[in-house]
Amino acid sequence: MELQKFQYDNKTVKMFAYATILWGLVGMLVGLIAAIQMYLPSVNLSLPYTTFGRIRPLHTNAVIFAFVGNGIFMGVYYSLQRLLKARMFSDLLSKIHFWGWQIIIVLAAVTLVLGKTTGKEYAELEWPIDILITLVWVVFGWNMFGTIIRRRERHLYVAIWFYIATFVTVAMLHIVNSIEIPVSFWKSYPVYAGVQDALVQWWYGHNAVAFFLTTPYLGMMYYFLPKIAQRPVYSYRLSIIHFWALIFLYIWAGPHHLLYTSVPDWAQSLGVVFSIMLIAPSWGGMINGLLTLRGAWDRVRDNVALKFLVVAVTAYGMATFEGPMLSLKSVSAIAHYTDWIVAHVHVGALGWNGFMTFGILYWLIPRLFQTKLYSERLANMHFWIGTLGIVIYAVPMYWAGFMQSSMWKDFTPEGQLKWQFLDTVTKMIPFYIARSIGGTLFLTGAIMMTYNLIKTIKIGTFLEIEEDEAPALTGEYQSHSKDHWHRWIERKPIQLMIISLVVVAIGGLVEFVPVFLVKSNIPTIASVKPYTPLELEGRDIYIREGCYTCHSQMIRPFRSETARYGEYSKAGEFVYDHPFQWGSKRTGPDLARIGGKYPDSWHYNHMLDPTSMAPGSIMPQYPWLLEDQLDGNSTMAKIKAMKRLGVPYPDGFEKIAMQEMEKQAKEITENLKKDGIETLADREIVALIAYLQRLGKDIKAEVLKAEK
Amino acid sequence: MKFINYLESISGIGIYPLISLIVFVGFFALVTLYIIKGNKNHFEKLRNLPLNEKN
Structure with missing residues (x-):
């Protein structure tokens, strides 16, 4: 058979590798600044742009979509070409993909610090960027499928299945969760409200973890781990089961983020069941990864890249054991809203994604530059300092989460809540300090890696033209009579994509359709009325400042919560909430019933300086809200959008x-004036007070009526 | 654009989870069967794909 000569595109791989390193450092640094603000709020320099509520989304977006995103593309562009024995389909598409993604990242960074946000976690970017993401994602898919069609290897290795599932599922998640109507160029409202919005959002949020942070990295594990260890994966059969079971089960698990909330009970139960089943494929994958090294553990001792990969796979195992456990309602009752969740996600982010990326970079960069790593010793130091960083990050956060939760639930023998909320905050400060030390260590390791890799790049020469040869695929595949149906999928990327899409769409549909279509799932409450224009504007300020990153608006039906906050939250209360603002973390207290609890002047003073009203509070100051004029230019458009x-x-x-x-x-x-505060009526603070004073008021009226 | 309750109720909603359960179990039975009965040489070939590179 005639051999065809071709060249691999190493340049795009190199560019994505550089972007991974750069955005990794930025994302981690922003995370560290946010972590320090948890005990030193003044680190924001009293600027709105650097305040926790805005840089927390910046941190999560940078780490997920910039660091891990570029890491995915680096891994896919390298492994796909070699597994398929073909150059990437189009150099132009590769270029558009690379630069398009970097432009998205820069736009995201700028808009998030300016407070342009949808207020939906991990989907904060506004609609013009959403459209850009869709376009660039299509370019990525086009380039990938083009390469697959031009391949010289008939069978698609399992890593490629994971890449295809990633492509199709992320496209589906992003589009469904981003359906919003624009009010202006940088402002939109999601079409879903309240419970429905929550369900769609956490279906998206959970599967962003599954199909952005997990499946592409599993594909990379299946390629790079055998490659670096120079031995094939432990069981190919297990990898097939791993793939189908993982994508089928993951998509259902979203509602486990909403246990004990106002989401219908059956949806919560579905989420729990599938989350528990998820441990099987997850651990199957972890075991498959680790057993690949059986009989070759001596290589781990001498190969720093393998060390990183082993810890990464182990961290994956820990996080995916913890995930199903956290999905049990009784465990969620303790862990939800606390720093336990923060610990959980960072075991995944720092351990699994971080270490996997570092390991691949340590192997890939010397290879691309035809040289040896500049310093093995420095890389080993990075390994240990990074591991230590993860431990010093995670352990205090687990401890803090447990303590927070038990303090929230503590009653005196007389039946009173034992702790003020503020007590539970100030007790956390030592843990927050420890966490930022862990984060500093992890970042230091990443900086050491950057230095090491720059030195390596300097001594090497870039392998721009890497040639390979393989016979072309002959036109028609001669299927033998005993050929199996699954092989039909293995050979055909489009079939694989369509079946993956069907598999992941089922879970979403079964959960959404009843919640969207059946009225009894969201009982309406007569006293719940739409927001007034001023309250709506105030709500948008609440969203802009990222208040949801620290405050929930969802009281769970526990004695400890109803005693602290009031009547538990009902589905019908949120029917006008586009978007929902339930939050996922209670660094500060729940706000669902804050309306009427304090006078207007309390809020005014509290926003100016939180410690004046709550000594020891770690909430940042918001002096600009008192000075800035409310922009009423789009109020009319907002009301119109809401009507639509x-x-x-x-x-x-x-x-x-x-x-x-x-x-x-x-x-x-006028109310403020009575308490000796003079302010103009057109300041932002007035709108925010109007919104805060409204929260939970409707339901209080209902209770009063019932009592009469 | 209104995404709130087009219908008051759906008849036979119980069939939804049932269908998905059947699809789920059926698909897994098929994949498992394939895993068990599949050709060993075929899997061995696939398994070695990442290592079939000249460098």
């Missing part, structure tokens, strides 16, 4: 919205 989404404002309401807004603002300024 089904919020029952009366006809023509948008025309009188400004008058209504001024009227309500005047009432609040």
Whole structure:
């Protein structure tokens, strides 16, 4: 058979590797700054742009989509070409993909610090960026499938299945969760509200973990681990089961983020069942990875890249044991809203994604530059300092989570709550300090790696032209009579993609359709009314400042929560919440019933300096809210958008919205005046107070009516 | 654009989870069967794909 000569595209791989390192350092640094603000809020320098509520989304987006995202593309572009014996389909598409993704990252960074956010976790980017992401993702898929079609190896290795599933599922998740109607260029409202929004959001959020942080990295594990260890994967059969079971089960598990919330009980139960089943494929994959090294553990001693990979796979095993455990309702009751979850995700992020990326970089860069790593010793130091960093990060956070939760639930013998919420915050400070030390160590390791790799690049020469040869695939495949149906999938990328899509779509549909279509799933409450224009504007300020990163608006039906916050939250309360703001972490107290609890002046003073009202509070100061004028230019457009989404404002309401807004603002300024605070009615603080004072009020009215 | 409750109720909603359960179990039975009965040489060939490179 005639051999065809071709060249691999190493340049794009190199570019993605550089971007991975750069954004990794940025993302981790922003994370560290956010971590320090947890005990030194003034580190924000009193600027809105650097305040926790804005840089926390910046950190998560940078680490997930910039660091891990570029890491995925680096791994895919390298392994795909070699597994398929073909150059990437189009150099132009590779270029558009690379630069398009970097532009998205820069736009994301700028808009997030400016407070342009949808307020949906891990999907904070506004609609123009959402569209750009979709386009660049299509370019990635086009390039990948083009390469697959031009391949010289008939069978698709399991790593490629994981890449295809990643492509198709992320596309589905991103599009479904980003359906929103624009109000202006940088502002939109999601079409879903309340419970429905929560369900879609956590279906997305959970599967962003599954199909962005896990499946592509598993594909990379199946390629790079055997490659670096120079022995084939332990069991190919197990990898087939691993693949199908993982993608089938993962997609259902989203509601485990919403246990004991107002989501219908059956949806919660479905989430729990599938989450528990998930341990089987997850551990199957981990065991498959680790057993690949059986009889070759001596190589781990001498190969620093393998060391990183072994810890990565082990961290994957720990995180995927913990995940199903956290999905049990009784465990979730303790862990949810606490720092336990922060510990859990960082075992995954630092251990699995971080160490896998570092390991691959230590192997790949010397290979691309035809040289040896500059310093093995430095790399080994990175390994130990990084491992230590993970431990010093995770252990205090587990401890803190446990302590927080038990303090929240503590009652005195007389039946009173034992601790003020503030006590549970100040007790956390030593743990927050320890966590930032762990993070510093991890970042230091990454900086050492960067230095080591730059030195390696300097001494080597880049392998721009890497040639290989393979026979072309002959036109028609001669299938033998005994050929198996599954081989039909293995050979055909499009079939594989379609079947993967069907498999992942089923879970979403079964959970969404009833919640969207059956009225009894979201019982309405007569006293729950739409927000006034001023409250709506205040709500958008709440979203802009990222208040949801520290405050929940979801009271679970526990005695410890109803005693602290009031009546537990009902599905019908959130029908006008586009987007929902339930939050996922309680660094500060729940706000679902904050309305009417304190006078307006309390909020005014509290936003100016939280410690004046709550000594020892770690909430940042928001002086700009007191000075900045409320931008009422889009209020009318906002009301119109809400009406289109089904919020029952009366006809023509948008025309009188400004008058209504001024009227309500005047009432609040008069209230403030009585307490000796002079402020103009058009300041942002007035709108925010209006919103905060509204929270939970409707349901209180309902209770009063019932009592009468 | 209104995404709130098009229907008051769906008849036979119970069939949803049942269908998905059947699809799920059926598919797994097939994959498992393939894993058990599949050709050993074929798996061996696939398993070695990442290592079939000249460097």
